[in-house]
Amino acid sequence: MSAAAETVSAGSARTARIVIYSLLVLLALVYLLPLYVMLTTSFKSLAEIRGGDMLALPRDPSWEAWTKAWGQACIGVTCEGIKGYFWNSIRMVVPAVLISTVLGALNGYVLTKWRFPGHKLVFGLMLFACFIPFQAVLIPMARVLGIFGLANSTTGLVFVHVVYGLGFTTLFFRNYYEAFPDELIKAAMIDGAGFFKIFWRILLPSSGPIIVVTIIYQFTNIWNDFLFGVSFSSGAESPMTVALNNLVSSSTGVKEYNVDMAAAVFAALPTLFVYIVAGRYFVRGLMAGAVKG
Amino acid sequence: MTTIEPVPIVTPERPRRSFTARLGTLLPKIVLAPSFAITLIFVYGFILWTVYLSFTRSRILPVYDLVGLDAYYRLWSQPNWYMAIKNLAIFGVLYISLCTAIGLFIAILMDQRIRAEGLLRPIFLYPMALSFVVTGTAWKWFLNPGLGLEKTMHNLGWESFKFDWLVNTDMAIYTIVIAGVWQASGFVMAMFLAGLRGIDGEIIKAAQIDGAPVFAIYRRIIIPMLRPVFLSAFIVLAHMAIKSYDLVIALTGGGPGNATELPSTFMYSYTFTRSQMAVGSASAVMMLMGITAIIVPYLYSELREKRS
Amino acid sequence: MSFLEIKNLSKKIGNNEVLKNISIELEKGGFLVLVGPSGCGKSTLLNAIAGLMPLTSGEIVLDGQVINDLHPSKRDIAMVFQSYALYPNMTVEENIGFALEMRGVDKSERGELIRNVAKTLQIEHLLSRRPSQLSGGQRQRVAMGRALVRQPRVFLFDEPLSNLDAKLRVEMRAEIKSLHHNTDATIIYVTHDQIEAMTLATKIVVLKDGAIQQVGTPAEIYNHPANLFVADFMGSPAMNMLKGKAVSSNGTRQISIFDGTVRVPMPSSVTTQLADGREVILGLRPEGITDEGLVDPTADAIAKVDADVRLVEPTGSDTFVTATLQGSSFTGRVRADVPIAPRERFTFVFNLDKAVVFDPATNQRLT
Numbered sequence: 001m002s003a004a005a006e007t008v009s010a011g012s013a014r015t016a017r018i019v020i021y022s023l024l025v026l027l028a029l030v031y032l033l034p035l036y037v038m039l040t041t042s043f044k045s046l047a048e049i050r051g052g053d054m055l056a057l058p059r060d061p062s063w064e065a066w067t068k069a070w071g072q073a074c075i076g077v078t079c080e081g082i083k084g085y086f087w088n089s090i091r092m093v094v095p096a097v098l099i100s101t102v103l104g105a106l107n108g109y110v111l112t113k114w115r116f117p118g119h120k121l122v123f124g125l126m127l128f129a130c131f132i133p134f135q136a137v138l139i140p141m142a143r144v145l146g147i148f149g150l151a152n153s154t155t156g157l158v159f160v161h162v163v164y165g166l167g168f169t170t171l172f173f174r175n176y177y178e179a180f181p182d183e184l185i186k187a188a189m190i191d192g193a194g195f196f197k198i199f200w201r202i203l204l205p206s207s208g209p210i211i212v213v214t215i216i217y218q219f220t221n222i223w224n225d226f227l228f229g230v231s232f233s234s235g236a237e238s239p240m241t242v243a244l245n246n247l248v249s250s251s252t253g254v255k256e257y258n259v260d261m262a263a264a265v266f267a268a269l270p271t272l273f274v275y276i277v278a279g280r281y282f283v284r285g286l287m288a289g290a291v292k293g
Numbered sequence: 294m295t296t297i298e299p300v301p302i303v304t305p306e307r308p309r310r311s312f313t314a315r316l317g318t319l320l321p322k323i324v325l326a327p328s329f330a331i332t333l334i335f336v337y338g339f340i341l342w343t344v345y346l347s348f349t350r351s352r353i354l355p356v357y358d359l360v361g362l363d364a365y366y367r368l369w370s371q372p373n374w375y376m377a378i379k380n381l382a383i384f385g386v387l388y389i390s391l392c393t394a395i396g397l398f399i400a401i402l403m404d405q406r407i408r409a410e411g412l413l414r415p416i417f418l419y420p421m422a423l424s425f426v427v428t429g430t431a432w433k434w435f436l437n438p439g440l441g442l443e444k445t446m447h448n449l450g451w452e453s454f455k456f457d458w459l460v461n462t463d464m465a466i467y468t469i470v471i472a473g474v475w476q477a478s479g480f481v482m483a484m485f486l487a488g489l490r491g492i493d494g495e496i497i498k499a500a501q502i503d504g505a506p507v508f509a510i511y512r513r514i515i516i517p518m519l520r521p522v523f524l525s526a527f528i529v530l531a532h533m534a535i536k537s538y539d540l541v542i543a544l545t546g547g548g549p550g551n552a553t554e555l556p557s558t559f560m561y562s563y564t565f566t567r568s569q570m571a572v573g574s575a576s577a578v579m580m581l582m583g584i585t586a587i588i589v590p591y592l593y594s595e596l597r598e599k600r601s
Numbered sequence: 602m603s604f605l606e607i608k609n610l611s612k613k614i615g616n617n618e619v620l621k622n623i624s625i626e627l628e629k630g631g632f633l634v635l636v637g638p639s640g641c642g643k644s645t646l647l648n649a650i651a652g653l654m655p656l657t658s659g660e661i662v663l664d665g666q667v668i669n670d671l672h673p674s675k676r677d678i679a680m681v682f683q684s685y686a687l688y689p690n691m692t693v694e695e696n697i698g699f700a701l702e703m704r705g706v707d708k709s710e711r712g713e714l715i716r717n718v719a720k721t722l723q724i725e726h727l728l729s730r731r732p733s734q735l736s737g738g739q740r741q742r743v744a745m746g747r748a749l750v751r752q753p754r755v756f757l758f759d760e761p762l763s764n765l766d767a768k769l770r771v772e773m774r775a776e777i778k779s780l781h782h783n784t785d786a787t788i789i790y791v792t793h794d795q796i797e798a799m800t801l802a803t804k805i806v807v808l809k810d811g812a813i814q815q816v817g818t819p820a821e822i823y824n825h826p827a828n829l830f831v832a833d834f835m836g837s838p839a840m841n842m843l844k845g846k847a848v849s850s851n852g853t854r855q856i857s858i859f860d861g862t863v864r865v866p867m868p869s870s871v872t873t874q875l876a877d878g879r880e881v882i883l884g885l886r887p888e889g890i891t892d893e894g895l896v897d898p899t900a901d902a903i904a905k906v907d908a909d910v911r912l913v914e915p916t917g918s919d920t921f922v923t924a925t926l927q928g929s930s931f932t933g934r935v936r937a938d939v940p941i942a943p944r945e946r947f948t949f950v951f952n953l954d955k956a957v958v959f960d961p962a963t964n965q966r967l968t
Binding site: 033053055111120126133136166170194225263264268282283 | 327422546596
Binding site for chain 3: 181183184186187188189190191192193197201202205206
């Protein structure tokens with residue numbers, strides 16, 4: 001659909017096109033500015049930052065801030081950079097994404113193809129769980145993780161992310177499988193395939209796109225999480241986002257903006273990478289998460 | 294005389310339902326059960342737990358003797374809480390309306406058969422892939438009163454330019470609006486763009502034949518047809534606004550003073566740093582009620598429509 | 602004893618009774634067509650036979666065995682779906698062989714069975730393709746192949762031709778019919794298309810609102826519809842329904858129609874004596890209303906009616922003419938070369954041998 005002006009005269013249409021393109025380019029520059037500033041600052045020396053212009057390109061680009069952010073920057077009492085926290089996040093994200101995706105796929109399968117009385121209520125309750133403010137479960141979760149000895153551990157965070165990601169993964173697969181023809185399931189039943197066989201042989205081979213969407217969505221959400229990380233972990237067990245915040249908001253010593261920015265880029269890299277490689281699926285995930293039902 | 298042939302009475306064998314057959318019908322429920330149980334316990338059970346705590350006098354540790362609405366009285370007598378509510382109102386209204394307006398505006402621009410759409414679209418959307426902490430860090434630097442935008446303007450020759458919102462008690466909340474809008478408006482744009490692409494082109498052609506100018510087509514036909522997208526955008530943005538926590542922590546830390554306190558930061562600090570667990574719980578319950586009021590009618594109508 | 606017997610089958614969904622006390626029998630090798638408007642329960646009935654949906658009450662007996670509680674795969678049935686339901690991720694060969702694979706048939710035997718079926722259906726060259734690469738007609742054949750390869754006791758067809766275009770539909774219809782002839786398969790076939798029902802069936806079941814309206818051979822259903830619904834549903838253009846009254850004059854039974862302006866002999870399908878003045882509905886198919894040149898010379902009872910022509914619809918082979926008299930209209934079928942135009946008066950010949958009479962109070966046919 002496009003209501004491009006075809007009825008107006010050629011001259012004014014041309015002017016309109018120029019205005020539209022200029023507006024879009026201007027807006028694009030505004031959206032890119034923070035990223036640009038973040039990157040250029042990370043390549044500058046502290047002296048250049050203090051003396052120079054934020055928007056200027058680095059006069060003498062160096063990786064110094066990057067190596068420092070990765071391996072030497074002080075976070076809390078340790079000065080080993082963010083690399084440990086980066087790996088914490090990886091160790092947290094991978095199992096959490098895989099487990100929640102597998103469970104979501106099975107849930108979506110049951111909720112669309114093996115319906116039972118009350119399936120709607122079950123789904124509604126799981127769906128609402130996507131929206132609750134997590135503040136409403138923080139205190140009990142902190143207690144329970146403490147009781148089971150999972151407080152301040154990666155395992156604990158994996159568990160938390162699986163629990164609160166289930167609603168989303170179930171939603172994605174449910175909506176995808178909803179559009180999957182029931183007749184195929186019937187045909188497979190008549191052909192003699194059972195519950196798991198139908199899932200494994202008929203549904204799963206056709207689920208590629210939604211698996212990608214779900215993994216990307218979960219990966220982005222869990223990697224970017226801050227609230228659970230800061231609530232249920234501390235010190236050396238923290239995920240990347242918490243460490244970045246500790247680094248940036250620490251008020252001791254000299255403020256090294258270039259190191260802060262390099263660390264921020266490190267924190268942003270995995271999700272940006274996924275976004276650039278599979279942007280289409282990323283957007284689809286956002287949309288699927290936004291438009292319910 | 295006719296002889297009546299004996300009619301063989303065949304009682305067809307009727308197989309009893311075997312154990313495996315019954316297991317077969319239960320299997321789907323068995324598969325779903327763990328997830329549902331997890332949701333019941335860790336979402337709804339925990340919510341009830343939090344509600345219970347809000348009726349106690351819990352401080353640094355939970356205590357379980359009920360004292361009624363004490364925590365709610367204390368919550369609503371905190372100037373800090375009023376600050377949080379007021380800030381949420383400012384942030385929420387501006388965040389939702391600006392994201393919607395800018396998102397719709399860019400979407401309409403992008404819908405004019407733009408050649409570089411494939412290049413521009415990711416630029417508007419990439420902030421959504423970033424963590425709020427990264428966004429906060431970037432904007433904190435960008436808006437830094439000494440070294441950021443202000444200095445750049447001075448260098449450009451605009452000596453009197455002053456931009457200290459980040460440390461200005463009255464203006465700090467608006468920096469959060471700016472960063473929030475920067476992050477989410479591209480996503481709203483994508484939603485609107487998808488909505489625009491979903492509109493039947495023949496309707497537009499009909500309107501053009503009816504003689505409607507482009508502006509009127511958008512105002513009278515297209516934008517009204519995007520109603521469902523407005524609703525979806527509102528729901529998404531409203532619940533993101535209420536849940537916003539990371540961005541505030543990373544950008545202003547709730548300060549200066551309590552100038553950018555939001556219910557989410559209020560809950561966290563009262564619960565975990567100020568040892569007022571009951572008051573923290575009460576504030577969490579208020580947040581939950583706010584989101585419930587928005588989400589439940591929406592989900593209810595969405596799930597009902599799908600009944601057919 | 603019948604090969605397939607459905608006894609007092611009922612199905613409730615919530616408070617809605619979608620199948621009401623259905624009883625049907627079918628002999629081995631029979632071709633049963635379930636026909637009716639959408640929502641009449643015909644697909645529900647088929648799903649119940651397939652075991653894809655639990656029953657509320659009643660029994661399904663196949664070859665002496667109650668199959669009510671058997672899993673669909675254990676009933677030894679095969680089904681062809683409206684959407685064909687081909688597995689999108691498998692090749693044609695894998696699609697056809699899937700059921701055999703699930704039953705543990707070894708690979709070489711499977712290959713042979715698949716090739717035989719593919720040969721019968723002339724789809725050998727498609728075996729390595731995926732469903733998305735096939736045309737509608739080819740998909741249809743693969744779906745039939747998937748059913749045939751199993752050699753089941755009963756084939757179920759759920760509106761298998763409704764997704765094909767008109768020409769292909771006629772072709773496939775003929776092919777299904779010859780398949781039935783050649784294999785002696787027992788078939789249950791669901792359709793909303795009364796022509797499919799007429800051409801294919803050895804036995805037709807007409808359903809409406811979950812209840813059986815009539816069971817019979819195509820000829821019985823067409824010529825002696827049990828009630829107004831069946832009469833109206835089967836046949837196109839629909840049967841003419843003319844309001845009338847039973848009268849007798851000089852001992853001959855007649856029906857007066859068109860507000861008493863025309864009297865026609867009582868059709869021979871009515872053998873009971875009807876009271877004078879009793880209201881009836883005279884049902885006459887368009888082919889029973891012709892021009893004078895097309896009159897069946899063997900007809901016993903005919904009547905000439907002059908009426909105003911309203912609409913002329915030539916089909917090429919014949920021409921359908923709609924005319925009115927005394928405010929009621931009817932459609933007749935005349936020769937294509939009869940000169941006839943709207944707003945003219947034309948003499949129609951009613952062949953009462955083909956007429957049936959209904960009771961307007963009960964909607965049932967009078968005998």
